[in-house]
Amino acid sequence: MQTATLSNTKQEGLLTLTRTLLRQQTMSSLLQALTQVVQRVNMAEAVTLLLFGNNARVHFYGTDAMHQPIVYEDETLLASGPVHSLRKTASTQVWRGEALHRHYPQLAALDLYPPFTDYCLVPLTGPSGVLGGCEFMRQNGQAFTAEDKKALNELCLLAAVAVEQIQLHENAQLQQSLLRHERDDFRLLVDITNAVISRLDLDELTGEIAKTIHHFFHINAISIVLCDVDKTSEQANVYTTHYIEAHVAEREQSRITLVGTLEEQVMKSGESLLVNVPPAKGQEKVQNALFQQLWPNQVKTLCILPLRFKDKTLGVLKLGKTQPDNFTPANLRVLQQIAERIGIAVDNALAYQEIKSLKEKLQHENLYLTEQINSHNPDFSDIVGRSASMSKVLKQVEIVAKSDCSVLILGETGTGKELIARAIHNLGDRRDKRMVKMNCAAMPAGLMESELFGHEKGAFTGATAQRMGRFELADQGTLFLDEVGEIPLELQPKLLRILQEQEFERVGGSKQISVNVRIIAATNRDLSQMVADKAFRSDLYYRLNVFPIVIPPLRERPEDIPQLVKFLTYKISRRMKRTIDSIPAETLRLLSRMPWPGNVRELENVIERAVLLTRGSVLDLQLPELNYPLPIADVPSLAAEASAPPLSGEDERERIIQVLKETNGVVAGPRGAAVRLGLKRTTLLSRMKKMGITGK
The missing domain is CATH 1.10.8.60 (Helicase, Ruva Protein; domain 3)
Structure with missing residues (x-):
């Protein structure tokens, strides 16, 4: 056999070899490159990598008889082989095949290595320490000489750099993957929070919870089990939704006795529970009639999570699935966070239900008392109506007032759109600042830009002085754009920009002016049809239509x-x-x-x-x-x-x-x-x- 030294590799160029090894992005491709190098110079027929992992584990990278990658890890048989000594002394080992198998018989049992007559283990050492070792095997009966060991050590110096680089790359990819999962989980939590937190009716809330969980997790059965408000009853209300087909929901409401149930166990312990329920066994304690009817002969996996808010136990979220694949540790962690948010939403809905009940008891038709009550409630003092449609509008006002999102109020002329806009302003965090109004229908198109954004002195004929526009006047407050559908098409891009960036220039000026303004718009026109007719910009429409409120006409209430x-x-x-x-x-x-x-x-x-x-x-x-x-x-x-x-x-x-x-x-x-x-x-x-x- 031809003796190999680094001079052999230098024939093809040390720089080229280095580039080849450093170009590899996986351990399998690095192993393939190393194998090609040693085979080309007749140094060995087979190569494997043994790399140290966490908790005394060793990771093995090799190839099988069909040249397919083999990846294996353990902390017993492989970790106690020749590589074990590298953790203590980073020195090269040379063995004849028979002697190695006598000393380490467990290696043959692993069936990881090809037949070999001679074996050489070279440490892979990097700046951070010993990374593991590289195994070289010969099948021709020639033992590894001192000169061979020197050449292989020099090759493994380059291989160690490549290994460390790949490990850094893999760690970076792992971190990116974890960040992506965290980002996806965060988006999921935001979506679920947005879906449920504004629902104040229990029926609507439980239906939305089921719909959202099914959408993200494809779970068959979703139940919300809520304790009675007085906490002394052993009964609980159950709101259940089952998805027999992909998007076909069957809903039912029922009452159950909590004593002896898994629901009671979770409520008392405050800990989540994951359990498999065999067919026709114990279902009377853990399932409702509809669940038994739909899946009578299948094993069901139940995940029951407590619903708590502050120090109150409100009930449980019960998820049932005929296959357990969705209840992974990662998913369970997210589901627990979802249950926390559902607990907040349920507490809000229960509080709203209680307030609504009290309000109904206090309602009366006495004209004098109605005026007195209104005088103590300036936010809704001029908004009168007890119909379901107006109650829905006022509920929307209360929800959106605390946020800073844009609101689009839709309704016929004379329905009270300005009153709703003022109520939103007065109930929000900007109540101490001014609300500036602009009726776009009453403003000549030629003056609208100046009215909105102001102008500099000399910007146009008649501009004898600098003037602030409505946006500057409304800074830190609210701007109410009445009849926003009348804004000319050519002015809409500038309005869109200030909505997106909160900055603009006055007419005739170049200075960027930054403002913090909440926009409430109103119109009696069909803006969506105007968008279709190219009379209103779609991007501006979507920007204004973040939270639409439709005021019903008087004839409908x-x-x-x-x-x-x-x-x-x-x-x-x-x-x-x-x-x-x-x-x-x-x-x-x-x-x-x-x-x-x-x-x-x-x-x-x-x-x-x-x-x-x-x-x-x-x-x-x-x-x-x-x-x-x-x-x-x-x-x-x-x-x-x-x-x-x-x-x-x-x-x-x-x-x-x-x-x-x-x-x-x-x-x-x-x-x-x-x-x-x-x-x-x-x-x-x-x-x-x-x-x-x-x-x-």
Whole structure:
């Protein structure tokens, strides 16, 4: 066999060899490169790598008979072989094959090495210490000489550098992978937090929790088990969702007794529990009827996590799956963090439920007390409505007010978009700063840019002085852009930029001005259709539409009209220094049937005219002023009186007395005696006085 020294490698160039080894990015490719080098110079037929790991483990890298990579690790058989001595003394070992197998018989049992006659183990030493060793094996019966050992040691100096480089690269990749997993877990937690934290209704909350967990973890069964509020009951409410198919959910609500269940065990211990449930065994304690019905003959893996907030145990999150692959240690760690956030959301929902119940008990229709309550609640003082649609709007206002995100208020003209905008501002952290309003529909297009961003002196004809725009005026506060759909298309990019970067230049200026402004926009136009028609920029629309709030028109919430009429009557009469303390029920009924194309603003105008025309303490609303034709069948008393014959003398007196009895002495108004008799109120009062009728 030809004797090899570094001169052999120098023939192909030491620099080239170094580059070849350092270019390798995995241990398997480095091993292949080393094998090619030693085989080319007839130094050995086979090469393996033994590298030290943590906790006395040794990592083996080799190739099988088909030249496929072999990776193996242990801390017993391999770690107690020849490499064991390298940890103490980093010196080269040379063995004849038979002697090595007699001394280390366990190596043959591992079946990692090819047949060999001679063996040489060279330490791999780097700046940080001994990394392991490189094994060289011959099959031709020639022993390794001192000169061979010297050449192999020189080669292994380069190999050690390459090994350390690969280890650094692998560690960097591992750290990047861990960071990616942490980032993904963080995004998952943010998504789940955003999905559930704003849900204040328990049904909505539990449904959203199930939907989100199924989306991310593909879990078949999700249950929220909540203790009763009084904590003394042994019963609990169960909100369950099962996914029989990919996205087909079956939901049910039930009550269970906690005694003796796994749920109770988790609530008391505060520790998560992972358990396999065999078919038809003990399911009455751990599952509900729907789960048994859907998966009766399959082993189910249950993961039960406690739901806690501060020092309160609220219940458990119970996850069931027919295959256990989702409940890995990494996933369990994330699920525990999810359970913590669900605990916060459940506590919020329970608190909201309690507050809602208390509020319902305190509601009443007394006009004076309603005004008193409103005077102590300036944030919602002018927003009146108990309908489900308005309650939803006010709930959205409370949710978004504490954030700084953009809000887009959508609704017809006159629905009260500015009132909602002011409520959001007044309930938020910027309440002590100003809210600046700009009606984009009332602003000429040519002046809008200057109004929004201000201008420098001499920027255009008439700009005789520097002027601040609405954005600067609203710095640290809120800017309300009413009728934002009227902003010209050419101005929208500049508005988009300030929304994204919070900086702009005045018209005619070049200085960057930074502001901190919250944007609330409103419009009665269909911005999504405008985007489709290329009349409004899609990127600006998405930037404004972070949190949309849709205000329902008045015709869709007629149950709010009586309360609105009372509120507006009191407000307007007080402003006019009038005293009106009664509104006929028929007036409220008729007003509730109107279509109100002008919404609350139109209703307020009608009430203002009625207050102005009222003489006395009872609101006198005359039907003709509404300008809405009513079917005669809607007012049967009017239909009856329309065909009544004219009255005279004593018959007229008796008729007036009879009608006054039927109307309980009410003279004016839609159900009053004057309307039923077909007379003006003043005419009837004059005749009553003349005939000596008191009206009682």
